[in-house]
Amino acid sequence: MSEHVLLRGGQVCDPGTASTRTADLLVSDGRVAAIGADLSAPDGAQVLDVTGLVVGPGFIDLHSHVDSIAGQRLQAMDGVCATLELEAGALRVDTAYDDAARAGRPLHYGYAASWASARYMAHTGTEPEHTLAVLGVPEWQRSSTSKERAAWLGTLETELGAGGLGIGILLGYAPRTDPAEFLDVARLAARVGAPTFTHVRELVEADPTTPVDGSSEIAMAAAETGAAMHHCHVNSTSRRHIDRVLSTLDESRVGGSRVTVEAYPYGAGSTAIGAFFLSPERLPAWGMAPSDLVLVDTGERIADVARLAEVRANDPGAPCIVHYLDERAEDDRALLRHSLAFEDGIVASDAMWVHLPDGSTESTEWPLPAGGRTHPRTAGTFTKSLRLMVREHGVWTWLEAFRRCSYLPARVLDGVCTAMNGKGHLGIGADADIVVLDPDNVTDRATFADPTRTAQGVRHLLVNGTFVVREGELDTDAFPGRPLRGG
Known part of the structure; x- marks a missing residue:
């Protein structure tokens, strides 16, 4: 997993604060580290231009x-x-x-x-x-x-x-x-x-x-x-x-x-x-x-x-x-x-x-x-x-x-x-479970005749800060999923 990922210039939607704004979003060590304008990229960060795309919690x-x-x-x-x-x-x-x-x-x-x-x-x-x-x-x-x-x-x-x-x-x-x-x-x-x-x-x-x-x-x-x-x-x-x-x-x-x-x-x-x-x-x-x-x-x-x-x-x-x-x-x-x-x-x-x-x-x-x-x-x-x-x-x-x-x-x-407290929103410190969508093209493609045809428009998907989908392609080596247990 790359230590840092910077998503630059997307429409960031955070339902936890009921806010939408054009901003950069920095992921560090599997968590949301910062959201703001013109964020600096840490050394070694993966930087992706997501201008025109919608960014939100997975x-x-x-x-x-x-x-x-x-x-x-x-x-x-x-x-x-x-x-x-x-x-x-x-x-x-x-x-x-x-x-x-x-x-x-x-x-x-x-x-x-x-x-x-x-x-x-x-x-x-x-x-x-x-x-x-x-x-x-x-x-x-x-x-x-x-x-x-x-x-x-x-x-x-x-x-x-x-x-x-x-x-x-x-x-x-x-x-x-x-x-x-x-x-x-x-x-x-x-x-x-x-x-x-x-x-x-x-x-x-x-x-x-x-x-x-x-x-x-x-x-x-x-x-x-x-x-x-x-x-x-x-x-x-x-x-x-x-x-x-x-x-x-x-x-x-x-x-x-x-x-x-x-x-x-x-x-x-x-x-x-x-x-x-x-x-x-x-x-x-x-x-x-x-x-x-x-x-x-x-x-x-x-x-x-x-x-x-x-x-x-x-x-x-x-x-x-x-x-x-x-x-x-x-x-x-x-x-x-x-x-x-x-x-x-x-x-x-x-x-x-x-x-x-x-x-x-x-x-x-x-x-x-x-x-x-x-x-x-x-x-x-x-x-x-x-x-x-x-x-x-x-x-x-x-x-x-x-x-x-x-x-x-x-x-x-x-x-x-308790693990759910860090999910479903993009507050600072939240888990970096993030989806980046192409708003003009996101749609289902599966039908009853072809039920395993994948959806389109999910440009990126991060789970625990790790890319599972990048540029619309699945990473078959990515297994960052974790158990969500009660108790």
């Missing part, structure tokens, strides 16, 4: 499942400096941190404790190989006995003590569980000062028989327990009910509850084909048909109910793309923009594993091997959000974009991870 992704060098490299090209597995989480967070550190990571990484995996272990007596593999397995989806509940609550507390950044709750995959269980998780989180990250259960509009409306449940639990509760991907769980859900969450925040919200700018999601809400009898409630589902590994579009039932029975963990909004329709595009424009809303990708032609999800080859399959949000969430919300529709300023992509995500974790 993006922090609160919802990323990539957990690999290959996936992190795609996200680096999208301007991301930290990929955090907080919705699904990890069962053995200490092992997850150790494995990532051993392999090396270009970006920072972190994990929440996994509610789904802890329940699976308490219900079955076995550890799941991976969270995605259990999503379509019914054994863990029922309400727990008092003994089982005590067991998985104990596991979650242990995982938080081992460095978990909060509790990831895949409630939408076990939507018939007793709401009292969710309150117990919220009470645990409030007691230890950890946030929760929830994929909510079904909305009452889609399932009038649901034990409780999914988004209202977060609002009520936050109010009752005082826990900090994060609503994951409000765009995909709310679909065409986004306006109502955002109103519910806004009322909760006005009432003093600590509720945060994230969204991503795509009209399709991705999950396991065996998920509860993708059963043939559930799809009509969302105005969907089997043909709205596409298997990631093969590209097969599900033809009919019989084929859907067959795939769910034979391979419930198979990843699929779920088309729930039509981005060709302006009404649906407007819903996505509304989810992104929600006051204090956070951009988060829900980035997925990259499934490579050899059957693996990891590769150190760059560019990635041709034919890799994933959701395009993995490679393009942040640059697509910037294109839509800043350049095309003028809803955000560049400063506001950095606030939503960098500053607010860091603040969600301030209370549980």
Whole structure:
């Protein structure tokens, strides 16, 4: 790592001070050392002219499942400096941190404790190989006995003590569980000062028989327990009910509850084909048909109910793309923009594993091997959000974009991870996690046909003061990522 880097003449946006100015920015020993006009370059400094470019804190992704060098490299090209597995989480967070550190990571990484995996272990007596593999397995989806509940609550507390950044709750995959269980998780989180990250259960509009409306449940639990509760991907769980859900969450925040919200700018999601809400009898409630589902590994579009039932029975963990909004329709595009424009809303990708032609999800080859399959949000969430919300529709300023992509995500974790205090802003002494953008050209390029095509317009990306992207090119020798642990 070069000891000093001087970025000269950029438009520096610091959401920590709500300021934007044309200035030089000096990085020394992995931290922001100075910001001002005509700064002197220390001996041996790398000096880059960034005139006409936008400089800000690198993006922090609160919802990323990539957990690999290959996936992190795609996200680096999208301007991301930290990929955090907080919705699904990890069962053995200490092992997850150790494995990532051993392999090396270009970006920072972190994990929440996994509610789904802890329940699976308490219900079955076995550890799941991976969270995605259990999503379509019914054994863990029922309400727990008092003994089982005590067991998985104990596991979650242990995982938080081992460095978990909060509790990831895949409630939408076990939507018939007793709401009292969710309150117990919220009470645990409030007691230890950890946030929760929830994929909510079904909305009452889609399932009038649901034990409780999914988004209202977060609002009520936050109010009752005082826990900090994060609503994951409000765009995909709310679909065409986004306006109502955002109103519910806004009322909760006005009432003093600590509720945060994230969204991503795509009209399709991705999950396991065996998920509860993708059963043939559930799809009509969302105005969907089997043909709205596409298997990631093969590209097969599900033809009919019989084929859907067959795939769910034979391979419930198979990843699929779920088309729930039509981005060709302006009404649906407007819903996505509304989810992104929600006051204090956070951009988060829900980035997925990259499934490579050899059957693996990891590769150190760059560019990635041709034919890799994933959701395009993995490679393009942040640059697509910037294109839509800043350049095309003028809803955000560049400063506001950095606030939503960098500053607010860091603040969600301030209370549980002291390392976050130096992230998401450009104050003197802040960590030198910095992205430099070409404001006229920043955009996503990944599509459903070519989902690993990298974004463009991220001119430079520094992580801990080390270039991971320079002049738009990834440095394959750069592994400056560090663990972001709770506790």
